[in-house]
Amino acid sequence: MSLPEPPPSHPGPTPLISMREMRKVFPGVVANDGVDLDVFPGEIHALLGENGAGKSTLMKMLYGFYRPDAGRITLNGRPLTIRSPHDARAAGIGMLFQDFTLIPAFTVAENIALFLPRLPAVVDLKAVRRRIEQLSARYSLKVEPGAAVSQLSIGEQQKVEILKLLLSDARLLILDEPTRVLAPHEVESLMQVLQSLRQDGYAIVLITHKLREVLDCADRITVLRSGRVAGALLRAEANEDKLLGLMFEKALSAVQAVEKAEALAQVPALELRGVWTRAEGAGTSLKDLHLSIYPGEIVGVAGVSGNGQKELGELILGVVAPERGSKLLFGEDATRESVRATRKRGVRFIPENPLLMACVPFMTVLENMALTRADRYARSGGLRLDWPAVREDFAQSSRALGYSLPMFAPAKSLSGGNLQRMVILREMMGGPRLILASYLTRGLDVQSTIAARQALLQARQGGSGVLLISEDLEELFALSDRLVVLYEGRIAGPFKPSETDVYRVGRLMTGSESTDVAHDG
């Protein structure tokens, strides 16, 4: 696959960084196989591909987190060996990760000082602060140097990350899915920053799977698919269809567009009336929540992670009780009920990180299945468990959902997608009446994502109420019957997806528009 022409703005043919025949293998998967890449100064180079295409792995090799199994890297034409992030940083390569490598307890200045390449043995924080102020003025990266990072918004934290890179004398900036956690107008702000950096000759690699961003700002585009380069083109040559065609081998079967049902006048599956909770430590307290979910509808909760989603989930599930207000399940007061009692009413939970939050890793799939309904399978007062009954239920549920999972494999041996399937299988067993799905498809591959969304729609068809908490606006708009926005513990909405747009929702998600909107009727 030949590389495209260098961008017209570039003076000469020598790329800043050149990677040839990069290869990296992990147990069971070839993450990168013979990948070539050039990055020139003063360009924004988009690295495009679906989850698992190998984009992160490639860049982590450039940044020294992984050692390549094969391949060569050159810097300005000279060979470069990178054994650790230290070497990468010395070469002027900086990387901004999806999980920020910031220390919440430190101030902005301390965080940046930590990453400075030539920090004196006795630290002069004042000098660090001065340098921060200089740079932030130049590239519109305004942050308060003395503030603790835990107090900053995600967008501000990202700015600190960028400052860190700039102050470490990075000339090549690698940004790994930077807009995942940003609202639409924050994305625009980031793009401005990138453009101003590009003007000054910085080279930027943008790892993303969002076509719109790529078409908006990239100079050149390399598309990866299953660990190989599927194609490389200039911005001028690219359009959505072409890019999609390179990203995927075949057309995806889209989620079946089901008619959005009108909520019947029934008893709500879940009703929150004036609920307030108190947060612990770094959590978010929920304030004056009013929300109803009816059987047979999907209510989507949009919002940036950290605005009360976790607390909302724990509240509904019964892990935490509200300070004020009441929670009704199917018309009955369930405000102080335990998790066990809540589950008995037919409430089920599908969390975003199944291995961490819903399964016991060393137990088999079958044992994990039995866990949530031990009441059903216990015999002789708990002295024995009816394993044939567990297997029967498992088989039945598998048939209904069309999944096939190995019964006796330990949970930790399953892939992310299969784990999620297992949890969905378990939670759907016996026909739940209310499903709480939290970041259902985060980190999943395409097929598993489709399978998970399909399962939700199926549940909705079957009359379950669904609360879908997600950061993915596309997903929320596609699946929800009604949409609310969670910001700093308050709810705005509900809206009908057809009657609003991503920008409005985005503004609510980041507090640019107030959430003092009408309560749920």
Place this chain on the structure above:
Amino acid sequence: MSVLSILGVISSAIFSGASLLYATLGEILDERAGVVDLGLEGVMLVSAATGFGVTVRTGNPYLGVLAAMLAGGLMNLLFAYLVVARRANQLASGLALMFFGFGMSALIGRPYVGSRINGLPRYSLPGLSDLPPLISSQFRFDLLIYLALPTAILIAWLLFRTRWGLGLRAVGENPNAAFAAGRDPRWIRYQALFLGGALAGLGAAHLSIAWTMTWGEYMTAGRGFIAVALVIFSKWHPLRAVAGALLFGGAVAFQLLLQASGIPISPFLLDTIPYVLTLLVLIAWGGTRKHAAPASLGRVYLGAEQ
């Protein structure tokens, strides 16, 4: 209770608190780097026995103190090997270290049970020599006591004003971030644990060489665990540890005073005062301090390639 006995309590508190302070400072270094060291009790025992033994053999208490520090550092290095290189569970490894210390200290100290030494020379606080000798005699302290507060200040300065301290605290908060910043979390933890052990050894040396001037099995009587509680009490800050150590030193001294004064409370019940106090401190502050703890405290660092 006379003024004299109150002064006696204060003086005892300072003596008792000094060794606690050193041990606490050592544990602060460990925990700031993200490692819980429950084996401090064992480390202190081995250091106390070693230091005392060297002092008896060489007649030089300063050598004894150095030997104790070295012994403490080495004990903790053993612990560091387990939790850093072998990625073992920190709590279990600490307890194993404790048991090892129980046994090793008994073995090392056996020949010296009942030996007498002269200990470290004691000096009056300048300016107090004008007071009547009865009072000023209460306030004659050895070198290690005078060095205690400066050491706490030094540790604070190291942690908060130097590049080394910044890196150490980063490792305790988020080793992956520290690694991304070019630090080596493993090497830093080794350093922190060695220094922490040396400090604990210093505290133990003060106990056996400077204060009691004896050796007996299990003589630290739980000070290693009290130090762990004090770390929480002082919110992982060396200067606050000074207050905590004084408080506990005072409790121990107060208990001794009660025993000596003939108050009709059984000495056995009085013996429990420091531990009950420690438990109360933990109950009062244990839960609320959780967010002040280094974020990665107790978690095993698995390295960058996972």
Place this chain on the structure above:
Amino acid sequence: MTDKPSPRLLLKLDPLVAALRYLTIFLVAFALFGLILWLAGKDPLQAIRDTFSSTLGTGYGLSEVVVKMIPLLFTAVAVALPSRVGLINVGGEGQLYMGAWLATWAALTFAALPPWALLPLMAAMGMVGGALWAFIPAFLRARGLVNETITTLLMNYVAPSIVTFFIYGPWRSPLNALYPQTIDFVPAARLPAFFGTRLHLGLILALLFLLLYWLVMKYTRWGLEMRAIGGNPQAARRNGLPLTTYVIAILCLGGALAGLAGMSEVSGIHGRLRPGFSPGFGYMGFLISWLSGGGPLGILIMSFLAAVISTGGDILQIKQGLPFAVVNILLAISLFVILARPSLLTKGKQA
């Protein structure tokens, strides 16, 4: 238990391979311990010879080893059971003392009862004493206030003092002014011994509880739920398992078992309460549980080994003038070796 063989069972390794690996661990530990002893100027080989002849050489010697095993079986399960739900109980020593204390109270107060009433009462009191002592750390842990590792440890320092207070005070025997202890228990308060040795009924009790432990973990619903809590407490909570209840109940149950160890010692062996009657049974139970991985068979074998080592410690003390505490070195080194090579354990321990 699943009736088809699962990959996890296969992961459990050939029992022979596992036994071989444990053997290697202990050989390494013994070698290092022997080296340390030799460096200290003692004769390790002689110590081993003496130990073997005193323990396995004679029938009585063997019975003495089993006598030592009895409290160890209790205290080991007292640690192993809570470890299944991820709790670390280092408080066996204190719980043992409090169990002995409450059992002694029963023995002294209800001395008129016949043995078939008094002994069960004492056993029950022993369990209550240990459970109560474990309750405070359990409660604090359940509330998320303090880690139970350090609270149970600290309480170990408080219990013996309370017991000693009672021995020197209200319960002091008027005879024997030199060595303070309580008055002798009536015969009805003594666990019967058999075979003309010091082996007593406590052995049966200990084995019974070991068996119960195995059955509960393997077959019952509570065993499944406990393993889930130990494996992933977050997930367990979200699945509706009552974490708080289990934490408190299981830690108290562990305490109860350690308390039984105390009762069995004062009733079966001593016949009175003496200060410092435990040479660290509680701590040894902790080491046994961790060294054996917490499984019932492992506990049985390891307790036997520990009892042999403990006898060896007594011999070292008598014949070579070493303090008994040095056996801790051997056990600690074994634990170091195991901690350093987690792949050798069949089941990873969670904490």
